[in-house]
Amino acid sequence: MHLDLSELSQLAPIFRELFKGYHISRRDPELYAQLSNCQDQYRTLFKALGFELVCDTRGFYYFVPEMAAAQVNKTAQRLVLFTFIIVEHLADQGRDPVAVLDGGSLGRDELPSLLEKYRDLFVQAEVQTQEELEEKIMRRMTQLGFANEENGIYRFLPPMHRFLDVCLSVQQDRDLAASLHSVLPLPTPILIDDDSDSDEKLLETDDPLDLAEFDEPEETEAQALTRAIAAEQQEMDA
Numbered sequence: 743m744h745l746d747l748s749e750l751s752q753l754a755p756i757f758r759e760l761f762k763g764y765h766i767s768r769r770d771p772e773l774y775a776q777l778s779n780c781q782d783q784y785r786t787l788f789k790a791l792g793f794e795l796v797c798d799t800r801g802f803y804y805f806v807p808e809m810a811a812a813q814v815n816k817t818a819q820r821l822v823l824f825t826f827i828i829v830e831h832l833a834d835q836g837r838d839p840v841a842v843l844d845g846g847s848l849g850r851d852e853l854p855s856l857l858e859k860y861r862d863l864f865v866q867a868e869v870q871t872q873e874e875l876e877e878k879i880m881r882r883m884t885q886l887g888f889a890n891e892e893n894g895i896y897r898f899l900p901p902m903h904r905f906l907d908v909c910l911s912v913q914q915d916r917d918l919a920a921s922l923h924s925v926l927p928l929p930t931p932i933l934i935d936d937d938s939d940s941d942e943k944l945l946e947t948d949d950p951l952d953l954a955e956f957d958e959p960e961e962t963e964a965q966a967l968t969r970a971i972a973a974e975q976q977e978m979d980a
Contacts, residue, residue: 747871749780749783750776750780750784750787751773751776752756752773752776752777753787755773756773756777756784758787759887760788760793760795760804760805761793761805763804763805763879763886764804764885764886764887764888765800765802765803765804765888765899765901765904766804766887766888767801767802767803767887767899767900767901768801768805768900769855769887769890769899770887774803775799777795779847781795781797782812785854793805793806794806798900798903798904799902800900802898802899802900802901803901804901804904808947818880819867819939820867820869820878820882821879821882821883821888822905822908822909823863823866823867823900823907824879825843825885825905825906825908825909826909827856827860827863827864828842828843828848828856828861829843829906829909833857836913838961840906840907841961842898842901843902844898844900844902844903844907845897845898845899845900846897846898847895847896847897847898848895848896849894849895849896850891850895850896851892851894852877853875853880854860854872855875856875857869857871857872857875867879880896881913883896884896886900887901887911887955888901888902888905889902935958952974956976
């Protein structure tokens with residue numbers, strides 16, 4: 743395919759955002775429109791540079807390095823853990839978690855009660871105060887394109903489906919185990935120790951939220967992260 747770089751007028755900002763782990767969605771109209779209109783050209787160019795451009799049919803783009811070793815870093819784990827908490831919290835309130843995480847919102851004033859209710863889980867994520875919750879989780883979500891914040895309201899964006907998929911996958915595992923009367927414990931998300939948790943280290947990784955395969959080439963993102971969580975649980979129980 744012949745590439746005319748003059749047509750890729752948003753190449754620099756698109757690459758910059760994708761490279762640092764940001765998820766481009768319709769919230770970014772200029773970047774999203776050009777990716778949609780020139781998807782094949784961008785995919786070919788980025789592949790030549792060693793990156794896989796992923797287009798999720800639910801309306802967002804992100805990078806996965808083609809040959810990079812897969813990893814689930816602490817930022818990704820925190821965001822998945824938070825998604826688990828939100829799903830359970832909303833279900834307890836009789837609210838539809840999928841509806842809220844698919845374009846719905848969460849008020850900043852809800853964070854203190856959420857932190858108190860799930861304090862034991864948040865401690866695993868090294869989050870013990872509302873300030874840490876906002877800094878380590880909510881700010882990361884907005885930085886990486888999973889949510890935006892305005893006037894104390896966090897509105898979730900389509901890329902949240904990456905984490906929601908993991909939650910639904912684990913829930914399906916639980917339902918299956920229950921139907922088979924399994925006595926095996928199913929995992930609660932546990933964080934893996936990782937010393938590289940600074941902002942600078944986050945930006946240095948090829949894909950800060952790479953939820954891709956570990957060993958099996960056909961393994962999905964949700965399966966990989968679920969397996970990593972389960973393995974950590976087994977190590978802790980041993």
